[in-house]
Amino acid sequence: MSPRPRKQRCCEGGCPSSAFKPVGIPLRSLRQIMLFRDELEVLKLCDLEGLFQEQAGERMGVSRGTVQRLLASARQKTADALVSGAALIFEEDELTEKKA
Secondary structure: OOOOOOOOEEEEOOOOOOEEOOOOOOHHHOOEEEEEHHHHHHHHHHHHOOOOHHHHHHHHOOOHHHHHHHHHHHHHHHHHHHHHOOEEEEEOOOOEEEEO
């Protein structure tokens, strides 16, 4: 049995840049961790703007459970990159709809 198709997610704006990395080390020599646009958006909504997961889900058009999974993944990837000195690579997801 195949999984249910993913729901389209609404994200505001675009990625600030294509990568975030330690200073002075070339990107090609760093381990790269992919952070998808919807993960970055949920991190911004919950941790920066202080929204509850239900509110973030309403803004993105997804359930609270989806927000919880995205938030856990984004936090794990961000902490890994900061602790290990890896680069965060911001990737667009094919199911992410940008809001102007």
